[in-house]
Amino acid sequence: MSKHGPRARVPITIGGCFALAAALSTGWWAAATEPDPNQHANTSACCALGGRAAALIQTAAQSTPHSTAKPTAHPAAQSDNNALRPSAPTGMIWIPAAEFFIGSVDGDPLARPDESPAHRVRIDGFWIDQTEVTNAQFAEFVAATGYKTIAERPVDWEELRKQVPEGTPKPEEALLQPGSLVFVPPDRPVDLKDASQWWAWTIGANWRHPEGPGSSIEGKDDHPVVHVAFVDAAAYAAWAGKRLPTEAEWEFAARGGLDRKRNVWGDAPIDPTRCNTWQGRFPAVNTKQDGFARTAPVKSFPPNGYGLHDMAGNVWEWCADLYRPDAYARRLIELDTAAAEHGAPRVAVNPTGPTRSYDPRNPHSPESRVQRGGSFLCCDSYCASYRPSARMGAPPDTGMQHLGFRCVMTAEQWEAHQRQTKP
Numbered sequence: 001m002s003k004h005g006p007r008a009r010v011p012i013t014i015g016g017c018f019a020l021a022a023a024l025s026t027g028w029w030a031a032a033t034e035p036d037p038n039q040h041a042n043t044s045a046c047c048a049l050g051g052r053a054a055a056l057i058q059t060a061a062q063s064t065p066h067s068t069a070k071p072t073a074h075p076a077a078q079s080d081n082n083a084l085r086p087s088a089p090t091g092m093i094w095i096p097a098a099e100f101f102i103g104s105v106d107g108d109p110l111a112r113p114d115e116s117p118a119h120r121v122r123i124d125g126f127w128i129d130q131t132e133v134t135n136a137q138f139a140e141f142v143a144a145t146g147y148k149t150i151a152e153r154p155v156d157w158e159e160l161r162k163q164v165p166e167g168t169p170k171p172e173e174a175l176l177q178p179g180s181l182v183f184v185p186p187d188r189p190v191d192l193k194d195a196s197q198w199w200a201w202t203i204g205a206n207w208r209h210p211e212g213p214g215s216s217i218e219g220k221d222d223h224p225v226v227h228v229a230f231v232d233a234a235a236y237a238a239w240a241g242k243r244l245p246t247e248a249e250w251e252f253a254a255r256g257g258l259d260r261k262r263n264v265w266g267d268a269p270i271d272p273t274r275c276n277t278w279q280g281r282f283p284a285v286n287t288k289q290d291g292f293a294r295t296a297p298v299k300s301f302p303p304n305g306y307g308l309h310d311m312a313g314n315v316w317e318w319c320a321d322l323y324r325p326d327a328y329a330r331r332l333i334e335l336d337t338a339a340a341e342h343g344a345p346r347v348a349v350n351p352t353g354p355t356r357s358y359d360p361r362n363p364h365s366p367e368s369r370v371q372r373g374g375s376f377l378c379c380d381s382y383c384a385s386y387r388p389s390a391r392m393g394a395p396p397d398t399g400m401q402h403l404g405f406r407c408v409m410t411a412e413q414w415e416a417h418q419r420q421t422k423p
Ligand SMILES: [Ca+2]
Pocket: 132, 310, 311, 312, 313, 314, 315, 316, 317, 373, 374
């Protein structure tokens, strides 16, 4: 056992479905009946996990050392989007109603199949948090409500077994303890198709202990909160009088007013001054040219054109939509049908995602939710998910060390808040 508590490697395959521990595997992943559009040389990589259930039911525990980051600061700019608004919620930026192209840019070699086909989307205006939700903000929520995150709660095997193949044996009680998934870099070259080489189910890991027992968030008030599951993020948003963004809202905000550009800053390639990602040979060597090995304090890197920070990298961010790799293709079929039948414009208006999820990486999970923005683990050689069109899904009970969120607020929610707080 390491000083950070018991750990178990998470056996997974990338670019298809995740796999359980060899001892538990029976070839069940072949049960995924739908094709996997993510079969691609550039996989979803650093982050393509089977989720909490997959992590928990594996039994071969190992221990691995890890390192810590030393933050440095970068200058930030200000957006004037709020200048014409009579009032603004603290820390939020107004994103005006707009039409834009959602999805990857033609010819981008880093794009994955689930980012296309690009198509027109119209969205209403909304407020969005300027930064990822921080540890300090999440602590305020917990202090006010007594909320316990999924990673802090006892593990319910009856719930867990619904996400794994029928007949999967129950793991030992010793593993069925509160915990989460921690990034533990290997000390040797590994097969990049096997994310279990750098993700470990870690008992005692949660938002207060990002790397497990013995680690803490002391001095990290302004870092993004991590190890929050989708349901935790949604609970915070409801408490704050906000909600999670749809992925259309998230992507439009991330683009910062730029049209069909590969990155949130334009078409220039990534460099270490842009955002918190990975430099070096993933996952063993991080040269930390950007100053950080793990999370960075929010606002450490320049904002996009709307004044929003870390829409690329730092931590992945939960969105409200159910995930499907073919969500855009299915939407276009609907739009084409409506255009053919009633001449409707080929524009999706305030899309909220599919009504049923399908996630090839989590084929047994009844639900998978979208994440956006990539994380401190992104690098072009492996996972270029810092791009605004990049998408991923995970079961709603899954928290990870590189996964957080930010909230949005409708104009109506803001007006309601102002009415409630008027003297
Ligand atoms: Ca982010």
